Amino acid sequence: MVKICCIGAGYVGGPTMAVIALKCPEIEVAVVDISVSRITAWNSDALPIYEPGLDEVVKKCRGKNLFFSTDVEKHVSEADIVFVSVNTPTKTQGLGAGKAADLTYWESAARMIADVSKSNKIVVEKSTVPVKTAEAIEKILTHNSKGIDFQILSNPEFLAEGTAIQDLFNPDRVLIGGRETPEGQKAIAALRDVYAHWVPVDRIICSNLWSAELSKLAANAFLAQRISSVNAMSALCEATGADVSQVAHAVGKDTRIGPKFLNASVGFGGSCFQKDILNLVYICECNGLPEVANYWKQVIKINDYQKTRFVNRIVSSMFNTVSGKKIAILGFAFKKDTGDTRETPAIDVCKGLLGDKALLSIYDPQVNEEQIQRDLAMKKFDWDHPVHLQPMSPTSIKQVNVVWDAYAATKDAHGVCILTEWDEFKTLDYQRIYDNMRKPAFIFDGRNVVDEAKLRAIGFIVYSIGKPLDQWLKDMPAVA
Numbered sequence: 001m002v003k004i005c006c007i008g009a010g011y012v013g014g015p016t017m018a019v020i021a022l023k024c025p026e027i028e029v030a031v032v033d034i035s036v037s038r039i040t041a042w043n044s045d046a047l048p049i050y051e052p053g054l055d056e057v058v059k060k061c062r063g064k065n066l067f068f069s070t071d072v073e074k075h076v077s078e079a080d081i082v083f084v085s086v087n088t089p090t091k092t093q094g095l096g097a098g099k100a101a102d103l104t105y106w107e108s109a110a111r112m113i114a115d116v117s118k119s120n121k122i123v124v125e126k127s128t129v130p131v132k133t134a135e136a137i138e139k140i141l142t143h144n145s146k147g148i149d150f151q152i153l154s155n156p157e158f159l160a161e162g163t164a165i166q167d168l169f170n171p172d173r174v175l176i177g178g179r180e181t182p183e184g185q186k187a188i189a190a191l192r193d194v195y196a197h198w199v200p201v202d203r204i205i206c207s208n209l210w211s212a213e214l215s216k217l218a219a220n221a222f223l224a225q226r227i228s229s230v231n232a233m234s235a236l237c238e239a240t241g242a243d244v245s246q247v248a249h250a251v252g253k254d255t256r257i258g259p260k261f262l263n264a265s266v267g268f269g270g271s272c273f274q275k276d277i278l279n280l281v282y283i284c285e286c287n288g289l290p291e292v293a294n295y296w297k298q299v300i301k302i303n304d305y306q307k308t309r310f311v312n313r314i315v316s317s318m319f320n321t322v323s324g325k326k327i328a329i330l331g332f333a334f335k336k337d338t339g340d341t342r343e344t345p346a347i348d349v350c351k352g353l354l355g356d357k358a359l360l361s362i363y364d365p366q367v368n369e370e371q372i373q374r375d376l377a378m379k380k381f382d383w384d385h386p387v388h389l390q391p392m393s394p395t396s397i398k399q400v401n402v403v404w405d406a407y408a409a410t411k412d413a414h415g416v417c418i419l420t421e422w423d424e425f426k427t428l429d430y431q432r433i434y435d436n437m438r439k440p441a442f443i444f445d446g447r448n449v450v451d452e453a454k455l456r457a458i459g460f461i462v463y464s465i466g467k468p469l470d471q472w473l474k475d476m477p478a479v480a
Helices: 013-023 036-042 054-061 072-078 104-116 133-143 164-169 182-195 209-240 244-252 273-286 290-317 345-355 369-377 406-410 430-435 452-458 471-475
Strands: 003-007 028-032 066-069 081-084 121-125 150-154 174-178 204-208 326-330 359-363 400-402 415-418 442-445 461-464
Touching: 003 013, 003 072, 013 028, 013 054, 013 066, 013 081, 013 164, 028 072, 036 066, 054 164, 066 072, 072 104, 081 104, 081 182, 104 121, 104 133, 121 133, 121 182, 133 150, 133 209, 150 182, 150 209, 174 182, 174 209, 182 204, 204 209, 209 244, 209 273, 209 290, 273 290, 290 345, 290 415, 290 442, 290 461, 290 471, 326 345, 326 406, 345 359, 345 369, 359 406, 369 400, 406 430, 430 452, 452 461, 461 471
Parallel strands: 003 028, 003 081, 028 066, 081 121, 121 150, 174 204, 326 359, 326 415, 359 400, 415 442, 442 461
Antiparallel strands: 150 174
16 A cells, blocks of 8 residues: 655645545555644644635545544655645745745754655655755755665645635646656656546646746746736726726736736735745845846735735825724635635734724634734744744734624724625625714725625725725825
């Protein structure tokens, strides 16, 4: 029986291994992690991450050919294929701080694999890593190999949170990069055979190691670039009276461009986009390509500009002060159908409003109060380190109140900010919300989910990103 072990039981490792176990009943899959609480959750009825369809997959396989364990060394030593899916956060200090990826966890995983291995292994990079990481890992493994053969493969993960299980069941492509040696090609074939249980072979792309590593960074950079492009247009639309939804629709009808990732919003979030672009920028700088580095930096600059612009629009609309005013925040996750708050634009928007002494009442159907308070108290890159290594959260922020219902959040509020496009926000009883708010009642729609005309008819002053402005807003220009 082929044995697979995955180090790291997070957003990538857990769902990916669950689907491999489901599709390959003859393969034994173990997901290991040093976090006892995380593994306990994977073995319970309350999984540590929310992802539509994940529960069913885990319950079908758990205890049969899918196991979650903290006995990392045992499972690694027994495995034929070891996936490494540990965090690669942005460095917070030292060389490359604020841009370079921190490979501390990766390196310790590699050294542990070398220490405990008694048989040949295929080691698969599943985390998003900088180009040439495989080479560094290879050096660690070969220098500590004790005669064991290690083959390194890069198999970047392209799933999107919120649709991860569907993406894993039916991927656009599976990318496997390996050495162009007979042993490397044999390792590629072994991993390809695992995926070929359910993925058509023509969707499994094989490449060299560096191409596979760079493809992941490039894919995320291209996607983020599309969002920043449409967000840059949204600012121009507001200035000219154009409607960004109509512009995006017209542009997306061009088959060369296509309609996806053209929704203007308060900004992109998630654990990968910013981190991967910063990483790409750093790699370009290290390779003497400052022009290329500056090109990609602009994608992040526009994203930061969009969040700042949104906060400024809120403050300037409400008589240039939100001090002491209750503002409802609907949605805190970085996108709908996930409880993930990593790099969510809501953090910067909330911090901007708190800086102006607003009182926030926050509701998100999948994010709990502890997570929100931690996110708002944390420094920029600390979120990506394991919880036990994160700074202790200071006392919860007094100006923030987390509630479990949109109507409680909006009661007596001066303004409502929609920061995540949860479906339920489209169908709220906005007449009821209006009746229970202070007047004038403002709605700032950071995801373009509401029907502005209907809300204006109720009496709201509405700001939707990239849409023609209310007369009220025209009279109060946003400070850039």
